[in-house]
Amino acid sequence: MVRQKAIADLQSLSLREARGSGDFACTACRERYSLAPFEQRTDQHGTIYDLWICLNCLAILNATHLRAIHKGADFLSWQSDSSEEFYAVDNAYLATVPDAIDACGFIDFLLSAYPEQSRSVFLDFGAGRGILSGAAAKRFEKVYAVELSLNVLRKVHAAMPERSRIVPSDNYLDIKDGFDAVASMHVLEHLPNMRDILDTLVERMNPGGSLFFQAPMLRRDYLVNVHYTFFTEVSARTLCRNLGLETVGIWFDHALDFLTCIAKKPS
Numbered sequence: 001m002v003r004q005k006a007i008a009d010l011q012s013l014s015l016r017e018a019r020g021s022g023d024f025a026c027t028a029c030r031e032r033y034s035l036a037p038f039e040q041r042t043d044q045h046g047t048i049y050d051l052w053i054c055l056n057c058l059a060i061l062n063a064t065h066l067r068a069i070h071k072g073a074d075f076l077s078w079q080s081d082s083s084e085e086f087y088a089v090d091n092a093y094l095a096t097v098p099d100a101i102d103a104c105g106f107i108d109f110l111l112s113a114y115p116e117q118s119r120s121v122f123l124d125f126g127a128g129r130g131i132l133s134g135a136a137a138k139r140f141e142k143v144y145a146v147e148l149s150l151n152v153l154r155k156v157h158a159a160m161p162e163r164s165r166i167v168p169s170d171n172y173l174d175i176k177d178g179f180d181a182v183a184s185m186h187v188l189e190h191l192p193n194m195r196d197i198l199d200t201l202v203e204r205m206n207p208g209g210s211l212f213f214q215a216p217m218l219r220r221d222y223l224v225n226v227h228y229t230f231f232t233e234v235s236a237r238t239l240c241r242n243l244g245l246e247t248v249g250i251w252f253d254h255a256l257d258f259l260t261c262i263a264k265k266p267s
């Protein structure tokens, strides 16, 4: 069955589509034409993904779904379906929230990698269940936890020890404060318009502010219809440079194949 589908999908790839013809753009650097076929891979269900590489920044792109979005597919509904399911919480989960916050090592990691980090305003962009926001509230004066849908986040917020310093929000454009740190954990890969959002966030970042992100690298179990960008080290460094940021460091989680990046805005 999978094999038959593979052959059918292969035949549907026309010659025109096999060149960078501007029918989708690089999510990281906006390049439209200097894109090349990289490889095809199947996800865990046998669905074929057409993966392309951006020759400008070396990001690997999910061409299958970027093309669908370019043609008008409603990717926001894919996102909210998957996040509501992924982040559903019950009372048993809520009871573990303070411990989950204590166990979150990201903030200590940021402060050790970038000791000059100012501790005023932290933005958790794509906060999910808000655990990172909870951890940030122990070290920063004010934390904005931004998520598409606040149903789950509001429930967890009520269980957070430092909740008075955490502001849940579903619209980052309404936030008036400048950001000293913008963290985006497992979010950038979900954004077909990543650059529009990052450009805006960096513009609102204070001098010396940091961008801290983690994203899955290319691996079969990370092939899903809501992952559009697979970072490589070069693409992460190029993205930071394009945003006017200086890369502080790039790290790899070897067990999970995650890439972590910290960059700072020049003072």
Ligand SMILES: [Zn+2]
Binding pocket: 026, 027, 028, 029, 030, 031, 054, 055, 056, 057, 058, 059
């Ligand atoms: Zn690119």
